[in-house]
Amino acid sequence: MKKSVAVLVVGFVSILSLAAQQPQQAPPGREPSWAFPAINGSLPAEEPSPKSLAGSTKSYTPAQIDDLSNPPDWFPDEHAPAPSIVQKGHGAALACGACHLMSGEGHPESAGMTGFTAAYIVRQMEDFKSGARIDAARMNAIAKGLSDEEIKQAAEWFAGQKPRPWTKVIEAASVPKTFVGQGRMRFVQPDGGMEPVGNRIITVPQDQQKARLRDPHSGFTAYVPVGSVAKGKALAETGGSGKTISCSICHGDGLKGLGNVPRLAGVHPIYVARQLYLFKEGTRNGGDAQLMKKPVAKLTDDDIVALSAYVASLTP
Incomplete structure (x- = not known):
């Protein structure tokens, strides 16, 4: 049964301008920095008061x-x-x-x-x-x-903990400029500014201060390329004419998990992307990991972005 996915599409760009914004495919074995965040900035220190x-x-x-x-x-x-x-x-x-x-x-x-x-x-x-x-x-x-x-x-x-919607997926041509701060969390640059999303997923706190406080009620926003959710949906449901397999075969209806096969619905998109890269690179192994080797072998960077955006947009 087809499932509708609601996303907010921000901005309008032509096909030519979108193509110009796409970075080159990552070389084999390379870990894209948007998926594997490394600290490159810091926030001002908090006042020591409770x-x-x-x-x-x-x-x-x-x-x-x-x-x-x-x-x-x-x-x-x-x-x-x-x-x-x-x-x-x-x-x-x-x-x-x-x-x-x-x-x-x-x-x-x-x-x-x-x-x-x-x-x-x-x-x-x-x-x-x-x-x-x-x-x-x-x-x-x-x-x-x-x-x-x-x-x-x-x-x-x-x-025993019940999952709940935690990441809001927004399709956008441009995203706020960001940096990776303490704890490898990505934050919006305090001086503002925008940049093309390119072929990335940029995830930031919905409320930066609450995220710093480890508030369990305050989630995240994931900016993804325009059209990526629909592309990921098609790939997840059909396997892309043999490029991969339908995700629901193992992960169940609605990608909510099947037995000890984990859910994908509503999972952090950059976490999903990291795992797909790690399966491809051979740094995530173990018995069950072998089942993922063939499904990810032909995935491109574009495919990984699209699949990660789609599964994150689903209700967990």
């Missing part, structure tokens, strides 16, 4: 908010009691709730954790621990620092 959020009885100083071993839990009544490792890290094993938030929705530079089965989450952690799945900046060290019981408890807790 911060608060509307509707929360909690307050935290900026130092407490940025403590990756003891993250803020602004709305503890909104979730079941969390296992210790979700809220309290130890050594290299940072608290899960720091990057993935206490809602489980996470930030684009990390990952959302909701809507997956516990078995799927455990399998990913085992792959990080063994090195079959590589994230040298964070997850390999974290996984190695966790016990099997901690992984099991965290996986079961996150599996």
Whole structure:
């Protein structure tokens, strides 16, 4: 059954001007910077006084908010009691709730954790621990620092969290100029300005200050190229005449997941793009990863942008 996808199309450009804006295809093995953010700027330091959020009885100083071993839990009544490792890290094993938030929705530079089965989450952690799945900046060290019981408890807790719409997908010819700041999050340049979106996905907080506070109620906006959602929909549904396969064969109706195969609907688009590149490059491995090797082998940069934009636009 066909599903309608509502997106906001910003601006109008001719075919010629769109073509002129498209950067060259990334060479094999290259990680595009929009998908793999690296810090290239910083925000002004926060005043050290305690911060608060509307509707929360909690307050935290900026130092407490940025403590990756003891993250803020602004709305503890909104979730079941969390296992210790979700809220309290130890050594290299940072608290899960720091990057993935206490809602489980996470930030684009990390990952959302909701809507997956516990078995799927455990399998990913085992792959990080063994090195079959590589994230040298964070997850390999974290996984190695966790016990099997901690992984099991965290996986079961996150599996119990319900996913909700978290990223608003907007098709646009031009996007705000941005930089990557603390925590590898992308922010809008304070002095303003616009630039062509090109063949990128630019994801920024809907409310920059709330994102810095790790507000579990404040999501993100993903700017994607004009026409990319429709292109991604066609590719996901038909396989593109043999270029890949229909995503729903494995990921289920509405791409909401099927058994221990993860959902794609509503997942952070730059996270999806990163995984597609990593599958292609061979840096995401493990038993189930082998199933993705053939479907991604022929995907171009354009295809990855389009698929990532489309799945992110779906209701989780």
